Amino acid sequence: MSIDLKNVDYVYDSGEPFEYFALRGISLHIDDGAFVGIVGRTGSGKSTLVEHLNGLLFSTRGDVFVDDEIVSNKRTVLAKVRRRVGIVFQYPEDQFFAETIFEEIAFGCRNYGFSKEQVDESVHKAMSIVGLDPERFLPLSPFQLSGGEQRRVAIASVIAMGQKYIVLDEPTAGLDSGSKLAVLAELESLRQTANVTVILVSHNMNEVAEFCKQVIVLDGGTVAFQGSTDAFFRDADLVDKTGLELPESYHLARALKECGSTLTVNECSTGRMLDSLRLCVSDQGGA
Amino acid sequence: MALSRSFVLGQHYPGTSVVHRSSALVKLVSTIVLMIGVFVATKTVQYVPIVLLLVAGIGVSRIPLRFFVRGLKPILFLIVLTVVVQIFFTPGTPIWQFWFIRVTREGLGLAGFILCRLVLLTLVSVLLTASTSPIELTDAVSDLLKPLSHIGVPSAEIALVMSIAMRFVPTILEETERIIRAQVSRGARIGEGSLVVRMKSFIPILIPLFVSSFRRADDLAVAMEARGFRVGSPRTRYHARHFQSFDAFILLGTAAALSGVILWRLFL
Numbered sequence: 404m405s406i407d408l409k410n411v412d413y414v415y416d417s418g419e420p421f422e423y424f425a426l427r428g429i430s431l432h433i434d435d436g437a438f439v440g441i442v443g444r445t446g447s448g449k450s451t452l453v454e455h456l457n458g459l460l461f462s463t464r465g466d467v468f469v470d471d472e473i474v475s476n477k478r479t480v481l482a483k484v485r486r487r488v489g490i491v492f493q494y495p496e497d498q499f500f501a502e503t504i505f506e507e508i509a510f511g512c513r514n515y516g517f518s519k520e521q522v523d524e525s526v527h528k529a530m531s532i533v534g535l536d537p538e539r540f541l542p543l544s545p546f547q548l549s550g551g552e553q554r555r556v557a558i559a560s561v562i563a564m565g566q567k568y569i570v571l572d573e574p575t576a577g578l579d580s581g582s583k584l585a586v587l588a589e590l591e592s593l594r595q596t597a598n599v600t601v602i603l604v605s606h607n608m609n610e611v612a613e614f615c616k617q618v619i620v621l622d623g624g625t626v627a628f629q630g631s632t633d634a635f636f637r638d639a640d641l642v643d644k645t646g647l648e649l650p651e652s653y654h655l656a657r658a659l660k661e662c663g664s665t666l667t668v669n670e671c672s673t674g675r676m677l678d679s680l681r682l683c684v685s686d687q688g689g690a
Numbered sequence: 691m692a693l694s695r696s697f698v699l700g701q702h703y704p705g706t707s708v709v710h711r712s713s714a715l716v717k718l719v720s721t722i723v724l725m726i727g728v729f730v731a732t733k734t735v736q737y738v739p740i741v742l743l744l745v746a747g748i749g750v751s752r753i754p755l756r757f758f759v760r761g762l763k764p765i766l767f768l769i770v771l772t773v774v775v776q777i778f779f780t781p782g783t784p785i786w787q788f789w790f791i792r793v794t795r796e797g798l799g800l801a802g803f804i805l806c807r808l809v810l811l812t813l814v815s816v817l818l819t820a821s822t823s824p825i826e827l828t829d830a831v832s833d834l835l836k837p838l839s840h841i842g843v844p845s846a847e848i849a850l851v852m853s854i855a856m857r858f859v860p861t862i863l864e865e866t867e868r869i870i871r872a873q874v875s876r877g878a879r880i881g882e883g884s885l886v887v888r889m890k891s892f893i894p895i896l897i898p899l900f901v902s903s904f905r906r907a908d909d910l911a912v913a914m915e916a917r918g919f920r921v922g923s924p925r926t927r928y929h930a931r932h933f934q935s936f937d938a939f940i941l942l943g944t945a946a947a948l949s950g951v952i953l954w955r956l957f958l
Contacts, residue, residue: 485874497898497902
């Protein structure tokens with residue numbers, strides 16, 4: 404089971420003089436249980452791609468498969484696909500409308516016909532996944548929370564539906580650094596405990612290096628790279644060509660190498676780099 | 691995108707023709723006068739002077755005809771409804787009869803008259819909004835209302851409110867589409883089911899829209915004040931407009947068309 408795209412084109416205003424290829428010949432594969440990053444400069448087609456995954460947009464040519472089902476605008480297919488793929492859009496707290504946080508999170512569950520007990524259970528579970536105390540928060544209005552708390556409630560309102568694939572479009576935009584890491588760590592634990600596939604659209608390469616094992620790089624509506632995140636960031640030319648930045652840890656590792664340092668560092672993420680540096684330094688101190 | 695596409699009435703088609711370049715105030719006055727003319731006419735044939743002027747204007751403006759056809763779409767239902775009502779429910783000499791349905795000569799005539807009236811009114815306003823940018827248009831409204839400010843009408847503020855409202859129509863449409871996408875992804879079914887269910891399904895769209903509009907209004911107010919805007923203080927304009935020879939043409943043409951209609955009605 405997986406999400407696959409085969410030669411997908413998406414053309415805005417097809418056939419008109421201003422027709423514009425937002426996606427061109429996209430083929431990709433997302434494994435079950437993966438934590439995948441989708442990166443690319445502004446206008447590279449990330450958001451358009453994401454909207455294909457649950458049938459908000461339909462490909463002009465080519466097919467999108469969700470668990471071997473071709474996404475089409477047939478009502479039964481759409482219901483099935485949306486039941487499997489949840490999307491957290493940019494600034495998801497803009498969608499709040501309910502009087503209490505409980506109602507807000509329960510909205511999606513009720514739309515999918517959960518029983519009263521199931522709604523209750525899913526809401527509580529989603530709240531604990533995003534690290535908010537249900538007893539304290541559920542009766543409050545979503546509008547009286549801080550920005551970080553609002554973002555978490557918005558994410559909870561999607562993961563409560565228990566979908567197999569969760570797509571998040573810049574879930575950490577506008578959050579303080581503490582909340583950023585916490586939100587991503589919560590998604591990682593969700594992936595591990597519930598085997599949910601997490602697809603993260605992000606501009607923050609440090610986040611991507613830290614959390615995504617695999618990465619899909621878009622450039623001008625085409626797939627410029629698909630594979631292990633580490634392999635991508637080691638190819639500094641490709642990173643530059645696709646208009647992206649190296650994560651800090653890769654910068655540091657390169658700088659060390661250029662100084663002729665013999666330290667062996669793990670540059671996969673800032674955290675792992677610090678650990679490996681400490682190890683090197685204590686080794687040298689010992690010797 | 692889909693929503694904003696169907697919103698042609700009140701849309702601008704940028705261009706460089708003389709119609710585009712002539713004064714918005716002149717075009718606005720001319721539009722109002724032509725609309726009065728449309729209501730003055732009592733017979734279909736009396737529309738001829740207005741049609742001539744309109745055809746000339748559309749031709750000179752170089753705006754493609756399909757843009758006008760699209761502008762008619764929003765009122766298509768209204769047109770069909772009134773025409774059908776006029777055809778079947780006007781008493782007079784029957785020319786075709788079947789069971790209780792009857793079509794009269796007077797009915798056909800009246801239907802044609804009403805059809806022309808609605809189409810003309812729409813086309814005249816589409817020509818105005820297509821050839822005039824929203825900003826020029828609000829400036830024109832403000833100029834038109836200026837005499838009223840002597841009797842306490844806040845004409846500059848009215849114009850500002852209008853221009854802000856128009857400026858934010860596309861923004862709010864985009865926002866609406868964004869919210870619809872998000873709620874649909876949460877399993878919302880919009881516009882399905884019984885009437886009550888259908889009405890309720892709009893709540894998750896309308897409330898976020900209100901919330902974000904209020905927030906936007908607050909931000910805009912702060913941004914305007916930060917740049918020195920004060921209510922009631924005089925404002926200058928970036929684009930100063932001068933009267934051009936083609937403006938005189940438009941005014942003369944409009945005056946001729948209106949007098950044509952009036953004379954036709956009185957003497958023919």
